[in-house]
Amino acid sequence: MRAPSLPLLLLLALPSLAAAAPFPATATPAQVVLGRDKAVVVQVKVPRGTPPLRAVASTGSLMPLPATARGVYSYRWIPPDIRYPLLAVLAFWVDAAEGPPDITPVHIPLLGRTELEVNTDVGAGAEVVVQVAGMRFGPVTTNRKGRAQVPVEVPPGVREAIVLATAKGQQTRRTTPLDVPPERPLVAVLSPDVIPVGGTGWLTLLGEAPVPATDVELRVQGGAVEELGPGVFRVKPEAGARTVVVDARRKDGTGATRVMAPVDAPIVARDPAPTPPPVEPVPVKPAPAVDWSQYLSWHNLSLHLLAGGFFAGGDNRGPLFSLGLGYRLPPLGGRFSLEVEAGLRQSMSHPSLGPTGPLLDSRMMGLPLLLSVRGLAFERGPLSLHGRAGAGVVYYDQRVTSASFDGQLIQQGSTFMAFVAAQAAWRLGPVSALVELRGSHAAVQTREVDAQLGGLSASLGVRYAL
CATH class of the missing domain: 2.60.40.10 (Immunoglobulins)
Known part of the structure; x- marks a missing residue:
């Protein structure tokens, strides 16, 4: 396979300037096989008291590394994303007080890997060896058509390879060109x-x-x-x-x-400026008063009206109506509103006192008074989606009549109500059409009453912005 020595051509290409470099420099590895070697570590030693070292590379990325020893600069050089051979030149120097700086160059050969197509005239079974600038690759046996593919590594500056084919004790030698871009470092x-x-x-x-x-x-x-x-x-x-x-x-x-x-302009030493006279403190102005006009505007108010029905299981169902007043809060872009709502709920049932007993006529009326917060969740064009959550009190009145009663049974009281709702609105100028789905809880439980004025409800309505 390949001999470990560097190509003779590259050794001759290194300039005599490197021998007279002012700072000792090493590169590990000393050469790069493109596609295999990912980075090179370069170390440059400088005498104590040397000004900051500067560096540049003809290609690739050169990045400084944290110092590991006094007087030693370390760098990480990443090769460029290419596959053809090239010589990379790294330069290190210190700015001189007068005259041009002494530069330490570091040359890193970049070897390109490829498979060389070899077409021989000696037929199948021949052993093929390829020489590239003093390096040997192979042997590889030719196929029945006398062809072979030989993996080779090409150093920079090499434009041709020598193909040696041996069959039946006889060897042929010929030169084949290499397709390498003629790029040179600068x-x-x-x-x-x-x-x-x-x-x-x-x-x-x-x-x-x-x-x-x-x-x-x-x-x-x-x-x-x-x-x-x-x-x-x-x-x-x-x-x-x-x-x-x-x-x-x-x-x-x-x-x-x-x-x-x-x-x-060069930086020159200057006498310190005289101490300025003391500055009188600037009187602190009081913070400006809060502009309450944005909170008291009529444009922040709205009215809404909803009508629908509710269902809470069993006979706890019936129509509902609600009327509300809303106030849009200017902070947070007006996405939240406070709302006060008064409503009406009615449920009717006709339970029997027994298998053969008389029927009862039960009518319950609920009057909820609720305080809620409405938040804007989505808005696109005239469509907007809102979430609502609130709580309050429900005043109820139940009247029960039956043929077995001497008179009408009346029961009244109040209970707590809480709800969450999702509301969709379609804006038509100052008026918006509403669809609301609501879930609420308002249990009425006494010695004579066991009912539910909450449950699930669906309503249609309108909102008018003042």
């Missing part, structure tokens, strides 16, 4: 991070090595550049410029980058 370093007004900045272009001006097209906004050496440029901001933006593009179209830095 990263720009602009120092310092804020260029002083009337001062000088420094631009450094790096790839496999420093990239001279003859290899790139530079477009500078807010300043001008002058090359002082291969890949090193002096930057002069224009008068009145707030930012310097540099766009660099390789002339062969294989790479591009952009970098920018703000332009600002």
Whole structure:
């Protein structure tokens, strides 16, 4: 299978600048197989007292990690979401007081994995080995058509592979091209991070090595550049410029980058300002009075009328009517209203005193007085849904007559009533049509009376907003 050594081409591509790097740097792992290796940890050691380290990457995401040792900067670099081979260049530097900064480059080869289709002329059963930049992959046996698929890893900068096919003791050798995009790394370093007004900045272009001006097209906004050496440029901001933006593009179209830095006046020491005279305290104004007009408006009132029937089991059933006055509360967007309601409930029954006894004529009238809260639950167009809950007192009057009685039996009293209801309304201008389903409880239990004025009810009605 594959030999463990790095491709010779990549070793030759590392520039001599890395040997003279100002700060020792290590990358683990030293190379990345795309689709397999998820991240690289980079550590850079700096002497004590060194200003803050700055960093940039030509591709991928470079994120600082918490410090683990004094004088050691750690970073996590995540490769880009690509599958073709590429050389990534990471740059680390410290802004210098004068002149361009010394930059520590770290080169990370990104190897692309693919299956190379091999078509030989030696027939079935041949052993195929593929060489890619000093690495061997295989052997793989060809099928009956003389074809084979060989998994290979391609380092950056490699454009062809060598295919060795061995059959019946004879070996054939041929070269096959690799379909690899011609992309090359390009990263720009602009120092310092804020260029002083009337001062000088420094631009450094790096790839496999420093990239001279003859290899790139530079477009500078807010300043001008002058090359002082291969890949090193002096930057002069224009008068009145707030930012310097540099766009660099390789002339062969294989790479591009952009970098920018703000332009600002240098920070200078100033004498402290004289102590200002004491400021007279500003008199505190009383809080404004509450605007009660929003609570006392007639537009918050409404009237409703409901009519329907109730059922509470057995003979406890009959018609009901109710008339109510509502007040919409301005807080919370007017979604809640207080309502006072007076009603009328009537039930009639004709129980028998026994199997052969006379029939009774029982009539019960209930007058509920209720206080409730209505809340808006849903509203779309003219349709709205409300929930109601309330309680109060019910005054009742029962009159019983029978042929066996000398006169009419009258029983009166009061009991507690509580209810919950769901109400649907369809708005027609100031008037809304109502449908209400209500569940209530109002038991009447005395020595002579055992009735229920609550139960389930359904009503139709209208509401009028004043």
